[in-house]
Amino acid sequence: MAIRRRELHECRIKLYAAAREEMRNIGEKDRHEVGAALGDRLAEAGACEQRDRAEAAGVLGSREGQRPFEVDVPEFHADEVGPPSQGVEERRGRGGGPVDEHVHPAGDVRHDGIGRRGPGFPGLHGMPPASTIPGSTGKEPMPRSLVIILGDQLDRAGAAFDGFDRSRDRIWMAEVAEESTHVWTHKARIAVFLSAMRHFRDRLAAEGLEVDYTELAAAPQAGESATLAEALAASLRQLGKAGWNPERLVVVEPGEWRVQEMLRAAATAAGIPLEIRTDRHFFSSREDFAEHAAGRKQLRLEYFYRPLREKFGVLMDDGEPAGGQWNFDAENRGAFPKAGPGVLPAPVRFPPDAVTHGVMDLVNARFALHPGSLSEFDWPVTPTEARAALDDFLSHRLPLFGRYQDAIWTGEPWLYHSRLAQALNMKLLDPRDVIAGAERAWREGRVPLEAAEGFIRQVIGWREYVRGVYWHFMPGYLDRNALGADRPLPNLYWTGDTEMNCLRDAVGQTLKHGYAHHIQRLMVTGLFALLFGVEPRRVHEWYLAVYVDAVEWVELPNTLGMSQFADGGVMASKPYCATGAYIDRMSNACKGCRFDPKKATGPDACPFTTLYWDFLARHEKLLARNQRMTMQLKNLSRKAAADVREIRRQADELRGQMF
Ligand code: FAD
Ligand code: SF4
Secondary structure (H helix, E strand, C coil), X not given: CHHHXXXXXXXXXXXXHHHHHHHHHHCHHHHHHHHHHHHHHHXXXXXXXXXXXXXXXXXXXXXCCCCCCCXXXXXXXXXXXXXXXXXXXXHCCCCCCCCCCCCCXXXXXXXXXXXXXXXXXXXXXXXXXXXXXXCCCCCCCCCCEEEECCCCCXXXXXXXXXXXXXXXXXXXXXXXXXXXXXCCCCHHHHHHHHHHHHHHXXXXXXXXXXXXXXXXCCCCCCCCCCCHHHHHHXXXXXXXXXXXXXXXXXXXXXXXXXXXXXXXXXXXXXXXXXXXECCCCCCCCHHHHHHHHXXXXXXXXXXXXXXXXXXXXXXXXXXXXXXXXXXXXXXXXXXXXXXXXXXXXXXXXXXXXXXXXXXXXXXXXXXXXXXXXXXXXXXXCCHHHHHHHHHHHHHHCHHHHCCCCCCCCCCCCCCCCCCCXXXXXXXXXXXXXXXXXXXXXXXXXXXXXXXXXXXXXXXXXXXXXXXXXXXXXXXXXXXXXXXXXXXXXXXXXXXXXXXXXXXXXXXXXXXXXXXXXXXHHHHHHHHHHHHXXXXXXXXXXXXXXXXXXCCHHHHHHHHHHHHCCCXXXXXXXXXXXXXXXXXXXXXXXXXXXXXXXXXXXXXXXXXXXXXXXXXXXXXXHHHCCCHHHHHHHXXXXXXXXXXXXXXHHHHHHHHHHCC
């Protein structure tokens, strides 16, 4: 069964890739005209998926639940300031830790209308595709569909459009306030979603497609729908009055559990089947990850990353990894010299057009009290812009991406990072194009292998891996709190108002741009919250709110798992905890700071350093079970009891001062 499903998935991927290639060859501006021709190819891919669903209906429907897996904590020797630069496995979180009790039955979760018998739906539930029904020609018209396009599914070649019949089907999109208020969302994040959605709508309309689109107004309107579910219900009522009743709702896998459940509930309430289609944007499906995780004692990025590279032939030469090794992480840990990074290549900017300006006015009026600013807004909001952002990165920043990916320099938000996560996560950019571009740059001798591999690992490795973790462990994952942290989030996260240079810089640029790079997120803002003992849910809400690239499937495992160790070791086999000395080593922040990263007590003690020792002391018992913490705990045990008491007193005082 597993082999059959894999074959089907591969078949889908191949056909999709062919369609993609065709699209690339014809160029962006001709795509609208030839959309219909490409439809054939995608329909072929869709047929493949139909078979997959038939399979799911016949067999997977009975597969409810999977075995939880056990996890061993691997051996590790770390110094006190260990974190990210400790080999590929250690750098950015990976499996390791205790048993997970809740394993989501991912095998059949998605094809609500077809693969799974849901409550109360007539028609499509549990029903195989027409071509598998005895006596069917397979040519019967597809059910009339309302195709739901969410703000992070802005892909014209996405599965939502498979089999789309413009004479029968309609497209539905909605802007609703709750998507900007369920966490206190940064103005730039609201603007980037609304602007990209409106551009996508306009593109569909230019193709002559009918789109039911609800725009948010600058002020709340009487009778306005607050949530996606309410907006959908209202649209269905209106369409029904006009004599158009869909026979099914279609959506590509949402990027958030909350939204998926909301749509399910809305479909149930309306009595219309909901078909949730596999998101082909990703290399690995939710089922693939479930298969990967099944029976494993330990989840680790490396075991996931290598097979994906082999399967898709990424950076492979005659079946071997290019350059003879799978990763070059050891070469990707550099800090800048004392004199600094020198002249950095400024990323290409995308000044707001009329549509974006309209959205910015709306955001400034309606969400005036939300954090952040729009003064620097320059994010790509169309596939053309996203492609330009990719080309700019490949030409100017990829060559040094690897070497400096862990480095921090105050006042320099971008360094050699790609800034592509937002475009990728909204599906303005295909990760296959991103990876192919990076590999081509290496094969043509424009970038070193360690840069190409280091970057590709983030995209085909970490990005796919965290998505797998999210869907595998949700919904229980959201409530995890392995360290029992219960503090509120210090206000400085919303204002940047602090004497701590590193935090002021990271939060300041976050509020200005809606962006911070990975090490700032993990080893500055994330680290401080971990050491401070902030409740993981509150940390998660902040990260989901403030970054333009934040979508829960990618944000949550990174925050709750990798940075806060709240999942007890699924994402990271040990907490990413360090003193201020780590930040001093990787940045220039400490040079101009009033605190001393080496000191744990006294008036100029670095809060990171004080809280680090306090963290070890507070969690000593629990951490002692983790072999990878041995060295750090040994260092703690070398401290005099009186010193530890003073550290803990100062840590308590610090916590008190922050409120
Ligand atoms: P680059 O540094 O240029 O990396 C290239 C690409 O690799 C990124 O665009 C991204 O698509 C991918 N990538 C790199 N690291 C990761 C990772 N750990 N997980 C998934 N993909 C990765 N990423 C998000 O896309 N959205 C989030 O909401 C998000 N929240 C995070 C929260 C925390 C606490 C941490 C530690 C990390 C988070 N990340 C998140 C991962 C990573 O920090 C961002 O993807 C990256 O900083 C985005 O900037 P960039 O596009 O310049 O990435
Ligand atoms: Fe941050 Fe401490 Fe360095 Fe100041 S001394 S910049 S607070 S790590």
